[in-house]
Amino acid sequence: MPTTPAPQPDPRTSKTLHNGIEVLELLSRSPHGLSVTEVAEGIGVHRTVAHRLVRTLEEHRLCKRDSFKRITLGPGLVALAESVEVDLREVARPVLADLAEAQGATAHLVVPEGEDEARALMVVEPRHARAHIAFRTGRVDPLGKGSAGLALLSAMPPRPGEREEVSLARRRGYAVSHAEVTNAVTGVSAPVVGPRGAPVASIGISVLELDDPAPFGEAVVDAARLIAGMLHLP
Template sequence: MNDQQAATKSARAAGSQTLARGLTALGVVADAPQGLTVQEVAERLGVHRTIVSRILTTLADFHLVTRAGDGRYRAGAGTVVLARGYAAGLRDAVLPVLRRAAEELGATVALIAEEGDEAVAVAVVEPQSVDYHLAYRVGSRNPLGVGAAGLALASLHPPFPGEAAELAAIREQGYAGTYGQVEPGAHGVAVPLRLPDPATRLCINLITARAALARDAVPRMLAAAEEIRLLADGVA
C-alpha cells in the first residue's frame, strides 16, 4: 500500500467514526424527551465534550437536533423529514387495515404521526356502512399529549420525571381513551404502534360520539395495531 492509499484509508476510517458518533449522538438525544446537555451526551458516548459539542452543532445546522433555552438538546424537526419516507410507505401498506377496522366498527379510523410537538393525521378512513359518523381531514393537527392520539404518541417516549400520570397506564394497557379533549362530545380510542424504528412514532385513532362503541372498539383496535406491527416489519 502506497502513501496515498494509506491516507485515503485513514480518511475513510476517520469519516466513518465521525458519522457513527453523529448517529449515536442523534439516537441518544432522540430517546431523551427531557433533553440532554452536552456533558450528558459526552458521558453516554464516552468521548470528550468538545467533540460532542461539534457533533451537536453540526446536527443542529441540519435541524436534526435543537438547543433549547435551558441549554439542553432535543430532537429537531429534521428527524421528521428522515422518517417521512418510511411513514409514507407504511401508510400505504396499512390503509386496508384501517378500512376494515372502520367498516367493522362503523367509525372513522386514522393513522396519526408525531411531528415535533404535534399529532398529525396522515391517513383518515371513514366507514361507508353507516349514515352518521364523526370525521376529520388528513393534515389535522392537535398538541402532543392532548386527546387519545396525542397521549398515545406521548406514551411512545421513554418515561421521564414530571410526565402526565396517565402515560404509565397507557403503556401498561396498550391504548388511550379520552372524552371531549379535542372535540366536545367526541370519544377517542388510540393505540400506539410499536414499530421497528422507535424514532417513527405513529398511532391509530378512532373517533366516535357513541360511548359504548368506543368502549367495545378497544379489542378491535388492538388487533389492528398488531396487524400493522407485522406489516411494519416487512416495510422496514
C-alpha cells in the same frame, strides 16, 4: 441519564455514523433537550466526541441548540420524515380501511409533530356505517390531549407530571379519551412502536357512543402491531 456505554457497533459498519444515529435516538427520547455532557454520557463517548457529533448534526439541521445550549432535534428531520410518511401512509391505508369497516367508526393514523403536538396523517371513514365522525387530515392537536396523543406518550419514557391516563395506557396498551379534542367524541388509540420502543405513530378510532372500550382497544392494538410488522419494525 444512563451512563453505561451502548453496545459496540458491528466492526464492518461506521462507528461514527452509528454514534450519530445514537445521538438522534437519544434526543428523540429527550423532548426537553440535553447538554453536550448529557449526550456524551447517554451514548457512552467522551465529551469531545459528542461535541463533534452534535456540530456535524447541526450542520445538516438534524439537531439544534437553544439559548441555554440545550440540544434538541432539528427541522432537517422533517424533510427526511416526508418520504417515511409516504411509506407509512401506503402501508397503513388498507389497515385503517379494514379497521374503520370492522368497527363502524372513523379510523385515524396520527404522528408526532415536534415535541408537544400530534398531527393526523390519515383519516379513513367507514363506508357502511349509519353515522360516523368526520375530521380533516393534517389536523394538529396537543400531544397531551386526545387518545392519539396519549397513546404516543405511552410509548415514550414517563414525563414529570404526566397524566394518569398515560400511565394507564402504558399498562394496557391503548389510550382512551372523551371530549378532549372534539366535543362528545370518544377516541381509542394504540401506539405503533418502532425501534427501541419509540412511537412512530398511533392508530385509533373515534366514536360518539362507547360503553366498553376494551373491544375497540383490542382492535386498535392489533392494527398497530400489524402496521409495525408490515413496516418491519422490531
